[in-house]
Amino acid sequence: MRLRLLPVVAAALVLTGCTIPTEGAAAADRPDTSAPAPLLSAAPVAEGGLHGRTIFLDPGHSGSHDAAITAQVPTGRGGTKDCQTTGTNTDDGYPEHTLAWQVVGLMRTQLESLGARVVLSRTDDTSVGSCVDERAAAANASGADAVVAVHADGAAPDEHGFHVCYSAPPLNPVQTGPSVAFATAMRDAMTASGFTPSTYVGNRGLKGRDDLAGLNLATRPSVLVELGNMRNPDEARAMTGDDGRARYARAVVAGIVGFLGG
Ligand SMILES: [Zn+2]
Numbered sequence: 239m240r241l242r243l244l245p246v247v248a249a250a251l252v253l254t255g256c257t258i259p260t261e262g263a264a265a266a267d268r269p270d271t272s273a274p275a276p277l278l279s280a281a282p283v284a285e286g287g288l289h290g291r292t293i294f295l296d297p298g299h300s301g302s303h304d305a306a307i308t309a310q311v312p313t314g315r316g317g318t319k320d321c322q323t324t325g326t327n328t329d330d331g332y333p334e335h336t337l338a339w340q341v342v343g344l345m346r347t348q349l350e351s352l353g354a355r356v357v358l359s360r361t362d363d364t365s366v367g368s369c370v371d372e373r374a375a376a377a378n379a380s381g382a383d384a385v386v387a388v389h390a391d392g393a394a395p396d397e398h399g400f401h402v403c404y405s406a407p408p409l410n411p412v413q414t415g416p417s418v419a420f421a422t423a424m425r426d427a428m429t430a431s432g433f434t435p436s437t438y439v440g441n442r443g444l445k446g447r448d449d450l451a452g453l454n455l456a457t458r459p460s461v462l463v464e465l466g467n468m469r470n471p472d473e474a475r476a477m478t479g480d481d482g483r484a485r486y487a488r489a490v491v492a493g494i495v496g497f498l499g500g
Contacts, residue, residue, distance in 0.1 A: 289353030291498055294382035295345060296359035296452065297338035298389035298462075299325035300367030311371040314409065314454025321369035326392030328474040337477050338388040339363040341465070344487035345388075349494065357382065374455035384420060384494050385460035387452055390468045390477060391439075398470040399436035399443070400428050402493075403462040405453035406446025416459035424461050424493030431489035433466070459497070463490055 300322055310318035325334035339360075346356045357380045360367035368376070377385040391401075404421040408414040425443040429435065435443030447453065453460055465486050466473035476482030 287352050287495065288349060288498060291353070291384070292355045292357060292380055292382045293349050293494060294357045294359070294377040294380045294385040294458070295342045295349075296373050296377065296385070296387040297335065297342040297363075298387055299323060299333075299335035299338065300360060300365070301335055301339070301363040302366050304366050306366070306369075309369065311369045311451065312455070313449065313451045314371075314374070315448060319370075319449075319451060321371075322367065326390065326468050328468045328478060329471075330474070330478070332468075332474070332478050334390050334392070334468060336363055337390055337465070337468070337483070341483050341487045341490070342388050344484055345386075345491050348487060348491045352491075352495070359387075370451040371455055374452045374460075377452070377460065378455070378457045380458075382458045383498055385456060385458050386424075386490060386494065387460070387462040388465065388490065389462060390465045390473075392469050393438055393467045395467075395469045395471065397436070397438035398467050398473050399434040399438075400466050401436040401440040401443050401445045401464050402428070403440075403445045403447045403450060403453065403464065405450070405456065405460070406448060409454060410457060412457055412459060413453075417453070417456065417461065420459045420493075420497045421461045423497040424463060424490070427493035427496045428463075428489050431485065431492060433486075433489060436464070436467075438467075461493075463493075465490075 303322065303324060307320060307322050309321040311321050313319050327333045342358065346358070349356050359373040359376060402421045402424045404417050405413040408417070421444055425435070428443060439445055450462060453462060466477065468474055468477060476485070
């Protein structure tokens, strides 16, 4: 057993510059953004700690689109929805699909250094990628121990923070148990890494959703991480910088490690 340790979790403790919002008059109507006590310790992760594990990473959206973007595909709950969406961008035009692609690339390197096999949902950030249902099928077929879709939100500029989505109500036993545990571990790792739970959606950084086909169709433990709000100036700055993206990547990897037990 190799004893060299990688400080994957401990390295992610620098603060973002985001602040916990002060309680205002409308606090009762706001999501609870108080930081939960993290389950994840800052213990280092052993190199090879994910050996034998498969991680499926879905950088949200695609590098380009054609008319097929509106082709209707199953939602996983009996309805249909568009094959894909274009995503959002910062005010300066840095696109969500590129942020997702770059963060996933960093994550892939870190996960492979921990011994994991990594499978991606798309091969580049230029071509038309697959539909959301196809990505779910690919994730399921990969036999992944953990599936993470990486996105970022486009909300009002004075809102900020991350949130982790999971399928709710659950549609199978994996969604009932492991996916919720995974979402919780991811939320805890993001918080332990200094990121603020969303000020505008969800409950302490967690959000059950019934409208995301990738999560509805999942038969492997699956979450969708909204890293933050691309329309918020502070978060846009972090997302457009190498250091900021590296911090996001380390935090999401820490969430995978927290779930799988490294
Ligand atoms: Zn997105």
